[in-house]
Amino acid sequence: MAVTGEVYNTGLLKRIFQYVKPYRAVFVWSVILTILLAAISPVRPFLIKYTLDNYILTGKYSGLVNMTILMIFMLLLQTLIQYNHTLLTNTLGQSVIRDLRINVFNHITKLRLKFFDKTPIGQLITRTVSDLETIADIFSEGLISMIGDTLQVIVIIVVMLYTDWKLSLVVLLPVPLLILATRKFQKAIKVAFQEIRNEVSNLNTFLQEHITGVSIVQYFARERQEYKKFYAINKRYRDANIRSNWYYSIFFPVVELISAMSLGLLIWFGANSILSNPVGVTPGTITQFIIYLGMVYTPIRQLADKFNTLQMGMVGAERVFKVLDTDERTPDSGILKPVKLKGDIEFKNVWFAYNEENYVLKDLTFEVRAGETVALVGATGAGKSSTINILNRFYEVKKGEITIDGIDIHDFQLDYLRSHIATVLQDVFLFSDTILNNITLNNADIKIEEVVDAAKKVGAHDFIERLPGGYQYNVMERGATLSAGQAQLISFIRALVHNPAILVLDEATSSVDTETELLIQKAIDNLMEGRTSIVIAHRLSTIQKANRIIVLDKGEIKEEGTHQQLLRLNGYYKKLYDLQFSSEGIAKST
Ligand SMILES: Nc1ncnc2c1ncn2[C@@H]1O[C@H](COP(=O)(O)OP(=O)(O)O)[C@@H](O)[C@H]1O
Ligand SMILES: [Mg+2]
Known part of the structure; x- marks a missing residue:
C-alpha cells in the first residue's frame, strides 16, 4: 500500500x-x-x-x-x-x-x-x-x-x-x-x-x-x-x-x-x-x-x-x-411505478458482459408474455443466471433493451422494479433470525396470517409448526439448522408473501432430495399461478410444464419452443435432453 x-x-x-x-x-x-x-x-x-x-x-x-x-x-x-x-x-x-x-x-x-x-x-x-x-x-x-x-x-x-x-x-x-x-x-x-x-x-x-x-x-x-x-x-x-x-x-x-x-x-x-x-x-x-x-x-x-x-x-x-x-451504486434515475404491473417481459437484442467486451450474452431476443412460464435451459456457463441477473438490474445490459409492460427497466424506480420481481436462488441465504423474519425480511406490512397462508400453500406449514417455537424458531446463521429442502421452502414462502408480478427461479429445485421434490413441485405450481415466471430448471417436470423453452448455448439462443416441438426438432435440446434428463426420465417411467 x-x-x-x-x-x-x-x-x-x-x-x-x-x-x-x-x-x-x-x-x-x-x-x-x-x-x-x-x-x-x-x-x-x-x-x-x-x-x-x-x-x-x-x-x-x-x-x-x-x-x-x-x-x-x-x-x-x-x-x-x-x-x-x-x-x-x-x-x-x-x-x-x-x-x-x-x-x-x-x-x-x-x-x-x-x-x-x-x-x-x-x-x-x-x-x-x-x-x-x-x-x-x-x-x-x-x-x-x-x-x-x-x-x-x-x-x-x-x-x-x-x-x-x-x-x-x-x-x-x-x-x-x-x-x-x-x-x-x-x-x-x-x-x-x-x-x-x-x-x-x-x-x-x-x-x-x-x-x-x-x-x-x-x-x-x-x-x-x-x-x-x-x-x-x-x-x-x-x-x-x-x-x-x-x-x-x-x-x-x-x-x-x-x-x-x-x-x-x-x-x-x-x-x-x-x-x-x-x-x-x-x-x-x-x-x-x-x-x-x-x-x-x-x-x-x-x-x-x-x-x-x-x-x-x-x-x-x-x-x-x-x-x-465507491460510487458503484446502481443508478436509480427511473421514476415510473405503475399501480399494476402485468409482467410482460421482452428482451430486445440484449448484449451483456461482466467485464468489458467479454460478452456472456449475445443478441438475446425473446418474450415472456404476462402469466406465461418460460424455462431457460443450457449447459453450465451458458448464461442462464446472467440472463436473470440483468432483469432485476443486478448487472447492467451493455447493448439492447429489456422492457416490462413495454417500459424500459431503467425507467422504473429501482425499488419498484426489484420488489415486483421475486428471485429464488439455488443457494438459499437465511439470516440468523426467526423463520418469520426470514420470510418477511422485517417488512412490518406483511402480516403473520399472510405468512401462514403462504406457508400452507407451499406445504411448509406443518414442518414449521413442528419446530420448537414454530415461526419464531431461530434458524441460526445461514440457516444451518434446516435441511436444504426446508430452507428452499422458506425461500418460496419469502417469494410468495412479497407477492411479485414476476417470479424468477434459478435452479431452485436442484439441491433438494427426491422426497421433498414433490412438495416443492406443488409449491412451485402455487407460486407460478397468475404470475409471469422465468425458471432455470434441472428437473424435467418443471421444464415440461413451461409454455416455452429457451435453449441457451454460450450466451446465444439456440432453439426455442415447447418441449414436444424441441424434441421433434431433434437438435441441441434433444441432445441436452438425452444427456441430462434421460436417466431421470427412465427413473420416472419405472
Ligand atoms: N460475477 C461474474 N463475474 C464475471 N463473470 C461471471 C460472473 N458470473 C458469471 N460469470 C461468467 O459468465 C458466464 C455465464 O455464467 P452464468 O450465467 O452463471 O451461467 P449459467 O447460469 O448458465 O450456468 C460464465 O462463463 C461465467 O464464468
Ligand atoms: Mg447459473
Missing part, C-alpha cells in the same frame, strides 16, 4: 469534522476544558515552590496549612476537569464513528454486486469495524489532547522563563535533541502502523472466508495447509507489531536519557547558583523546576504517540472514506 494519509491532509480532516457538526457543543466544551487544564497545570508546582521558600524554609507553619488546603482544592478541581474532559472527548469520538459507521453500512448495502465480485468481505468488515475505531481515537486520544499537550508545554516554558530565564535556558538545552528523536520515531512508527493495519485486514479476510468455508476445509482435510497459511499471515501480523514495539522500546529510554540530562543540568547549575549567590535560585525554584521538567517532557514524548494515533486515525479515515466514495 502506498504511504498516504498525511496528517496535514486538511481535506481529510475537514471531512471528518463534517461528522463533528451535530456534536458541536461537545467539541467546543472539550476544547475549553483542554485549554483550562493546560492553563492550571503550572499552578500547583508554583504553590509548592511558594510554600517551600516562604513557609517551610522560614518555619511559618500557619501558612503551610492554608497552602495545603489550597493545593488540595486545586487538585480536586483538576481531577474534576480531567474527568469531564475524558468523558466528553470519548463521547465525541464514539458518536462520530457511530454516525460514520451507519453511513458506511448504508452505503455498502447499496453497492452493486459487481463491487462485491472484487472486494473481499473481510476487508469490508475491517473497514466498518477496526478502521473506523481508529477514527474515534482522533478525538479521544489524538487531536484534542495534542492541542492540550502543546498548550501545556508552551505555558510551562513561559512560566519557567518568567520564574528564572537563565536557569530555564540551561535546563531546556537538551530539548532540541528530544524534538529530533521524536521526529525520527514518528516516521518509523508510521510505516509500522500501516503494516499493522494491512495485516489486520488480511487476518479478517482470511478468517471470514475460512470460517464460512470451514466445511470445505474439513471435507478435503486441508486443515494443515490452511493452518500453514494462517500461520504465515499471523506471523506477519506479529512481526509488524513487534517492529512497532521495537521503535517504542528505543524511543522511551532515549527520552529518559534526554530528560535525565535536563535534570542533571538543573541540579548542577541550580546548586552552583545557590552556593555562589544566596539571593538567586532558591530551593523552591529547583523543586518547582523538577516538577515542571516532567510536565514538559511527558507531553512532548506523548505528542509523538498522539501524533501517531492521529495518523492512524487519518489512515483509517482515508480507507473508510474510500469505501464511501
Whole structure:
C-alpha cells in the first residue's frame, strides 16, 4: 500500500469534522476544558515552590496549612476537569464513528454486486469495524489532547522563563535533541502502523472466508495447509507489531536519557547558583523546576504517540472514506411505478458482459408474455443466471433493451422494479433470525396470517409448526439448522408473501432430495399461478410444464419452443435432453 494519509491532509480532516457538526457543543466544551487544564497545570508546582521558600524554609507553619488546603482544592478541581474532559472527548469520538459507521453500512448495502465480485468481505468488515475505531481515537486520544499537550508545554516554558530565564535556558538545552528523536520515531512508527493495519485486514479476510468455508476445509482435510497459511499471515501480523514495539522500546529510554540530562543540568547549575549567590535560585525554584521538567517532557514524548494515533486515525479515515466514495451504486434515475404491473417481459437484442467486451450474452431476443412460464435451459456457463441477473438490474445490459409492460427497466424506480420481481436462488441465504423474519425480511406490512397462508400453500406449514417455537424458531446463521429442502421452502414462502408480478427461479429445485421434490413441485405450481415466471430448471417436470423453452448455448439462443416441438426438432435440446434428463426420465417411467 502506498504511504498516504498525511496528517496535514486538511481535506481529510475537514471531512471528518463534517461528522463533528451535530456534536458541536461537545467539541467546543472539550476544547475549553483542554485549554483550562493546560492553563492550571503550572499552578500547583508554583504553590509548592511558594510554600517551600516562604513557609517551610522560614518555619511559618500557619501558612503551610492554608497552602495545603489550597493545593488540595486545586487538585480536586483538576481531577474534576480531567474527568469531564475524558468523558466528553470519548463521547465525541464514539458518536462520530457511530454516525460514520451507519453511513458506511448504508452505503455498502447499496453497492452493486459487481463491487462485491472484487472486494473481499473481510476487508469490508475491517473497514466498518477496526478502521473506523481508529477514527474515534482522533478525538479521544489524538487531536484534542495534542492541542492540550502543546498548550501545556508552551505555558510551562513561559512560566519557567518568567520564574528564572537563565536557569530555564540551561535546563531546556537538551530539548532540541528530544524534538529530533521524536521526529525520527514518528516516521518509523508510521510505516509500522500501516503494516499493522494491512495485516489486520488480511487476518479478517482470511478468517471470514475460512470460517464460512470451514466445511470445505474439513471435507478435503486441508486443515494443515490452511493452518500453514494462517500461520504465515499471523506471523506477519506479529512481526509488524513487534517492529512497532521495537521503535517504542528505543524511543522511551532515549527520552529518559534526554530528560535525565535536563535534570542533571538543573541540579548542577541550580546548586552552583545557590552556593555562589544566596539571593538567586532558591530551593523552591529547583523543586518547582523538577516538577515542571516532567510536565514538559511527558507531553512532548506523548505528542509523538498522539501524533501517531492521529495518523492512524487519518489512515483509517482515508480507507473508510474510500469505501464511501465507491460510487458503484446502481443508478436509480427511473421514476415510473405503475399501480399494476402485468409482467410482460421482452428482451430486445440484449448484449451483456461482466467485464468489458467479454460478452456472456449475445443478441438475446425473446418474450415472456404476462402469466406465461418460460424455462431457460443450457449447459453450465451458458448464461442462464446472467440472463436473470440483468432483469432485476443486478448487472447492467451493455447493448439492447429489456422492457416490462413495454417500459424500459431503467425507467422504473429501482425499488419498484426489484420488489415486483421475486428471485429464488439455488443457494438459499437465511439470516440468523426467526423463520418469520426470514420470510418477511422485517417488512412490518406483511402480516403473520399472510405468512401462514403462504406457508400452507407451499406445504411448509406443518414442518414449521413442528419446530420448537414454530415461526419464531431461530434458524441460526445461514440457516444451518434446516435441511436444504426446508430452507428452499422458506425461500418460496419469502417469494410468495412479497407477492411479485414476476417470479424468477434459478435452479431452485436442484439441491433438494427426491422426497421433498414433490412438495416443492406443488409449491412451485402455487407460486407460478397468475404470475409471469422465468425458471432455470434441472428437473424435467418443471421444464415440461413451461409454455416455452429457451435453449441457451454460450450466451446465444439456440432453439426455442415447447418441449414436444424441441424434441421433434431433434437438435441441441434433444441432445441436452438425452444427456441430462434421460436417466431421470427412465427413473420416472419405472
Ligand atoms: N460475477 C461474474 N463475474 C464475471 N463473470 C461471471 C460472473 N458470473 C458469471 N460469470 C461468467 O459468465 C458466464 C455465464 O455464467 P452464468 O450465467 O452463471 O451461467 P449459467 O447460469 O448458465 O450456468 C460464465 O462463463 C461465467 O464464468
Ligand atoms: Mg447459473
